[in-house]
Each structure stands twice: as C-alpha cells, then as structure tokens.
Amino acid sequence: RIKHLESQIGFELFKRDKGKLIPTKEASVLYSEVEGMFFLFRLIQQKIVELKEATSGTLRIASTPSVGNTIVAESISSFLSGHPEVRISLDISKTEEVNDQVFHGLCDFGIHTMAMDRPGLQFKPTRLAEMVCAVPIGHSLESQDKICL
Template sequence: MFVQVVQLGSVTAVARVLDMSQPSVSKSLALAEQQMGFALFERLDGRMQPTPEARQVYEEACRVQESMVRFDRFIEQVRRYSVGQLRVCATPALAINVLPQAARHFREAFPEHGLVVDMYLNNEIEDAIANRQYDVGFVLEPDDASIPERDVVSRGRMVCVMPRDHRLASRKAVSWQDLDARELVYITTDARIVAMMANAIDGFRERPVSALETNRYTMAINLVRQGIGVTLVDEFALAGAARDDIAVVPLAPRIPVVVRAVRGGRQVVADQSDRFIGEMRGLLRSTGTGDKPVRRKT
C-alpha cells in the first residue's frame, strides 16, 4: 500500500487499485507512521508527497516487494513440479539447434511430463541452476580433467569458420599465424572462453582498431556467411546448422572444449534429467559434433 501511494500520489487512486475503501487506506498509512515513528507523506498541490524518510523507506520497500514476487514465482514452480515438470536451459547455439530435437525425443518418452526449454547465456547457467530456476543446464567451457565423466555431454575443439572460397578453406588445419587479424570476427560471449583463447594464442587480445566483434556465436557465423570475414568458434556452435556455404577447419594447435551438464538437486526428476542429458549426448554425436567417445578398458 505504501509503495502504491508513493507511485500514484493519491490515496483515492490507491484505494481504487487495491479495491479498498479510502478510509481503510488512510487508516493503514496512519498506523504505519505510528509504528515507524515518523511521517511518511505530506500533501502538496493535492498530491501525497513522500517525506525524505519515506523516500529511503520506499527504496527498501521496492526491494522487499521484488523479493516477494520472486518468492511467489518459486512457490508456483514448486506447485508445478508437484505434477511433474523438467526445466532445461542451454547456451544460445545449443538451445537453437539441438535443444528442440532433444525436447522432441524427451516428449516421446515422457508424454505426460511437463517440460520447459529455455535459452540462457553461457556464464549465467550455473547460477540459474543454483537458484533452482532450472533442473538441467548445458554449458560450454574449457576442457578439464576434473570434470566428472557423467557430466560430460561431448568433448570438442575450437574451429575456424570461413567462406567456402576462402584461401584457407582447403587446409586440414589452420593456425593463428595463418589468419589475418583484420578479417577476424571476434566473439566476446564468455570470459572463460576468451581467457582460454588468450592463453593458447599469443596476441589474441591485441585487436586492430577496425576489429568486428559480436557476443553471439550464431551471429559471428552468419557474418561469415555474408562474406565479411572468418571467425573462431567451438564446434558445438555449428551443431545442427547448415554448412553449405561455409568451410569449417580445425584450429591448430588443438584447443579443447567440453559441453558439460549442470544438474540441479531435485531427486524427483533425476531420471528425467539423466534421460534428457542422454538425448543431448546422442544428438551431438549423431551430428558429427565433438570427439567420438573413447572406450575405456575395464
């Protein structure tokens, strides 16, 4: 009620919005002032103007209100979970090209189970899982031996994408020294990937003034399709995408990356989560993206 009065400037308007009587609103405000020990409003030109103290209270009240909205949203999620729902998110490239196919296979296996599939920025997915917004997330990151095998969806490498008629298109591999930095479309999506590239390539951060940059792999690939230049992406950015008008050449030396599944803590959807991860793993394998799995001796 207090927030509404600050925003609308009128007890009458607030009473109308909240479907209350005007005396009830006035009485509640008077009680609030009594409890706080200072005046909240003063009348000026027919409007309720907040006092300096009230302006400070208003900022905190808005934060509390936002927290309550998030809490209500969380309760709604719990209510939906009770009837069965799996919430999945992935990096933009995977969300556009692979996630829909995995969703189709999942729906065929669990036709009565609710499913949410969303696109999230790569560096925001783990926080979204930790905050219980999603049950499963698929992130791209530098390959690391410490990643549990059960969470590895696919391993791959960085590649160079160029027009089919590019001078380097017939190479089996290209190095940084083979490229002209002036024609490179730089990608600034994730600090971890940029750091990985900088550690592997001397001079990677030294960009010319005329550099072309984007924060989306799909955008970088489409810029290449327009004949603007070449770009360096992880090969998963090309999963399910047409390659008729582009050439994809491995980058040398090899810079390894991995698609990792981030799992939430809800055991009630553990089987469904494992099934969805398995679908993503199979799809990336069938599209020829990523390394072939290595059979380990037992």
C-alpha cells in the first residue's frame, strides 16, 4: 500500500533499511500538514459514538498524566462511589492536547498544571495541588473563582 501511494504521489515517503521504514523529510512535512485532519477525524468519530450511544449525559474530562492518573482518577472514583449512575470518561493526554480537546468540545473540561494564555479558554485554579481547570468561554464553570474536584 505504501509503495502504491508513493507511486501515485511521485516520491518516496519512507527509506527502507533492513525491514524498517524510516520517514523521509517529505513524509514528515506531509504528516505535519495532515495531523490536524486526524484530530478533526477523531472529533467526528467521538460525536458519532455520542449520537449512537446517546451519551450526552456523560461527563468527559481530559487531563495530563501527572494529575490524571493520580488526583483526578482518585477524585472520580470517590465521586462515583456516591453517584454510581453517573458516567464519566477520562482521557489522558499531553497539556496542549488537553487544551485542544476542551477548545474543540471533545471534553467538558480539562485538568492540568499549567495556566496558559490561550484564546477561547479560561484557566481557573483548583483546590487540588497546583492545577488549573481549562473550560471553554461561556461554560458554566467559567464564573467560578475556584473549582473543587
């Protein structure tokens, strides 16, 4: 398939070395151009799943590994023990991906440790360690000075 694609576009995407594929400079440039398309494709897939499963009542949280695998996961577990009917999804990603997910509506809010200057997002301090909660402009949590998890 790769050879077929390379013949269609007229240049090599990968160097082949002892059974390994090594991306060429052209492949890296092409990948950086289509990376955003992959992100949008995941967004569309998520929306399709939500529509199929009618999971609009699910709370979707994105977080970085440093806090998502510890404090946030523990907070979710504690909350669910008293509210078993609630559905919560937690996606662990890099900081910028967490912000992208919040901005594009892939999650309801994001938790990480760095407040940033990013148009379209507000960063609010939390009471758990040194973290911020990223929420889209107009979100109900935007009016809160601090957010308790």
